[in-house]
Amino acid sequence: MASLIMSPSTKQYLASSSLSQHSNHSRCRYKTTSLSFSSSSSSSISLPQPQQGFANAPTLTAVGRRRRHSSSFLEAPEAVRHLVGSLTRTEGLRFAVVVARFNEIVTRRLLEGAIETFIRYSVKEEDIDVVWVPGSFEVGVVAEKLGKSGNYNAVLCIGAVIRGDTSHYDAVANSAASGVLSAGLNSGVPCIFGVLTCEDMDQALNRAGGKAGNKGAEAALTAIEMASLFEHHLK
DSSP: OOOOOOOHHHHHHHHHHHHHHHHHOTTOOEEEEEEEOOSSOOOEEEEEEEOTTTTTOOOOOHHHHHHHTOGGGGSOOOOOOOOOOOSSOOTTOOEEEEEEOTTHHHHHHHHHHHHHHHHHTTOOGGGEEEEEESSGGGHHHHHHHHHHTTOOSEEEEEEEEEOOSSTHHHHHHHHHHHHHHHHHHHHSSOEEEEEEEESSHHHHHHTEEETTEEHHHHHHHHHHHHHHHHHHTOO
């Protein structure tokens, strides 16, 4: 390694700095790391740094001091409760299904998938009521009315909005989503969004029992789980 060339002033600074560090911090040992600057000047500067381990010396924070003097520090935390709705505890649960007639070729298949799922999970047929409305725009207000009636544990909302040549699609799709959300918030009863918003009819049919499954069946599972959660845990 090349030797370091220091000016007299730098040597004097290092000597005085070393004496000062020894007198004021006699418990701390230092090593030096050289910082060289490439310029026309041949001087270099050495700065003191603490030895490895000094910076990691244990310190007692305010939190640590509180914990040291707290008897609860060594106590085991309380068990965390996890509340989850059940797909098997369906006895006594009642459901309403609001279905839009518009695009009925799609919505009827969604309804069939939903009812089959309810029955498969032991929901009695007499505990399912189906209400038809003209279109997806009208689903929300009826869902809220049913939720406020106190007769149902959950309301499943089914519809199909398919994009056309105008912006009507966006207005109806957004209104249907916000309407179902408001119905649940205002009634205090889970209102499940089962309205398809698709680009074309083929896409909708694929999601109503086609190769993409049946979204009505999936929404029914959500309705069962939410109804169970509210009935058994959140009353």
